[in-house]
């Protein structure tokens with residue numbers, strides 16, 4: 220989807236971080252946006268900012284982990300916008316506790332937001348996209364969806380699921396010749412939004428600026444890229460290292476500080 224002008228974009232998690240920035244950037248491209256978040260006040264702030272451009276923007280407060288609410292909200296968005304051309308599944312959460320301390324409810328909530336929420340939304344929009352053989356889906360996963368790390372077991376599980384889902388869906392669309400519908404899977408390392416406050420990045424892999432990440436995602440969407448790895452060099456080299464014998468790869472991760480990265484994690488206390 221080279222040109223977003225006049226297209227209708229549904230973007231989740233637009234109340235904060237890279238979601239808020241992407242709302243700005245797609246509006247800069249002339250797209251109309253339906254923005255979703257669970258936090259009403261933060262979402263209203265994004266809507267107010269984006270409305271300054273001459274594009275249509277409407278906000279919808281919704282908990283994406285609630286399947287029924289997602290169905291209702293997508294029906295409202297279709298009424299308000301006509302059709303949805305682009306879905307950006309961005310909303311996400313992280314708890315940052317050891318597996319031994321996580322409750323089952325906490326683990327289920329992570330999965331319900333980071334994985335199931337994205338599935339509910341994709342299910343609700345993909346039928347129309349394949350009928351038109353036109354559309355784009357962007358799933359914001361994580362480098363934690365490629366390599367598992369301590370204190371992130373629930374988060375990594377949800378993001379591995381997201382990566383597997385994105386890859387399978389992309390190949391399935393190709394198999395059935397729906398080549399006009401693209402799927403982009405985004406795997407960032409650490410972005411300086413506050414979601415991972417207290418995280419200590421590995422040597423040679425500093426925090427990514429939110430603006431850089433948001434721009435790269437919008438560019439990836441426009442090019443229909445299967446993957447947006449951020450930063451590409453560090454993610455692809457980690458994937459190459461994964462081919463090494465596991466004890467050696469574990470040792471390299473330990474030496475680079477990955478094992479202790481979550482030791483002082485604070486995250487977003489409010490989420």
Ligand SMILES: NC(=O)c1ccc[n+]([C@@H]2O[C@H](COP(=O)([O-])OP(=O)(O)OC[C@H]3O[C@@H](n4cnc5c(N)ncnc54)[C@H](O)[C@@H]3O)[C@@H](O)[C@H]2O)c1
Pocket residue numbers: 231232233234235236237238255256257258261281282283284309310311312332336359360361362406407408409410411412413414415487
């Ligand atoms: N920040 C990072 O270091 C990082 C790294 C890799 C991947 N990611 C992923 O990028 C995405 C965006 O992260 P961010 O850093 O901008 O985080 P953020 O906390 O700034 O923004 C996430 C937004 O999602 C919303 N949200 C959370 N649960 C929701 C729910 N149930 N329903 C609707 N909205 C909900 C929040 O209210 C918030 O506005 C997430 O999926 C995250 O996992 C972030």
